[in-house]
Amino acid sequence: MSRRLPFLLGADPASPFPPASQALTEPDGLLALGGDLSPQRLLNAYRGGIFPWFSKGQPLLWWSPDPRMVFATDAVRLSSRFRRALRHSDWIVRADTAFDQVIAACAAAPRPGQDGTWITWEMQQAYCQLHALGHAHSVEVFDGQALVGGIYGVAIGRMFFGESMFSGASGGSKVAIAMLAMTLQEWGWPLIDAxxxxxHLDFLGARMLPRERFLRRIAPLVESPGQPGLWTEAFGERQASLLAQATGPA
Known part of the structure; x- marks a missing residue:
């Protein structure tokens, strides 16, 4: 029996992706290869529950794994001990004031079991372009002027597709994801794709959804009115200590 190969994308950035249900089971979720990282192609991919993930020297690879890891925005878990520590924290959290720094820090962060990074220079440039167009966003944690944590991802409608996060100081990424979730919950956004x-995401409260259910959940969200443009003003400047009083799983 011949082994099915991933779909080869056309050269036109508007050319459609195959349905995510056609992704391979081995390797899990590999759907397509080729194409480019143009804004139109990336946004089409995320709308269909698809994302790029490849290493230097590989062709562009597009994935939709089954199951899919997600956070409910009302269920990010911080330990009671960490919440108590945040009561005295002077950290400040902002959005879209240091996108380039966040994505560069995510690319440089060491990953257990990985040699190098999948956030190549080509990927960084593509997401910085998405950010300039108002589709990609970062949440940044500052200790004074020092960036100590952050997360970035893509927003379409009322759905946030997380890409990567980092800690420059212990707990920095936890504060970033928790404050992102708190803010999105206030805006009426129910999910963050992980x-x-x-x-580590398990520990923070993420859960696995079968791909079919994930796709059903995001379909109406990506078609809903969202929060276009920079999030700096809408997000505001928030004290990390707010998370000490937040309700939710401990």
Whole structure:
């Protein structure tokens, strides 16, 4: 029996992706290869529950794994001990004031079991372009002037597709994801896509959804009115200590 190959994308950035349900089971979720990282192609991919993930020297690879890891925005878990520590924190959280720094820090962050980064220079440039167009966003955690944590991703409608996060100081990424979730919950956004299973995300409250259910959940969200443009003003400047009083799983 011949092994099915991933779909080869056309040269036109508007050319459609195949349905995510056609992704391979081995390797899990590989759907297509080729194409480019143009804004139109990336936005079309995310709308269909698809994201790019490849290493230097590989062709562009597009994925939709089954199951899919997600956060409910009202269910990010911070330990009671960490919440108590945040009561005395002077950290400030902002959005879209240091996107380039966040994505560069995510690319430089060491990953257990990985040699190098999948956030190549080409990927960084593509998401910085999406940010300039108002589709990609960062949440940044500052200790004074120092960037100590952050997360970035893509927003379409009322759906946030997380890409990567980093800690420059202990707990920095936890504050970034928790404050992002708190803000999105206030805006009426129910989910954050976390893509692939990771024990750290498990600890923070993420859960796995079958791909079919994930796609059903995001379909109306990506068609809903969202929060276009920069998020700096709408997000505001928020004290990390707010998370000490937040309700939710401990």
């Amino acid at each position: 893509q692939l299973h990771n024990p």
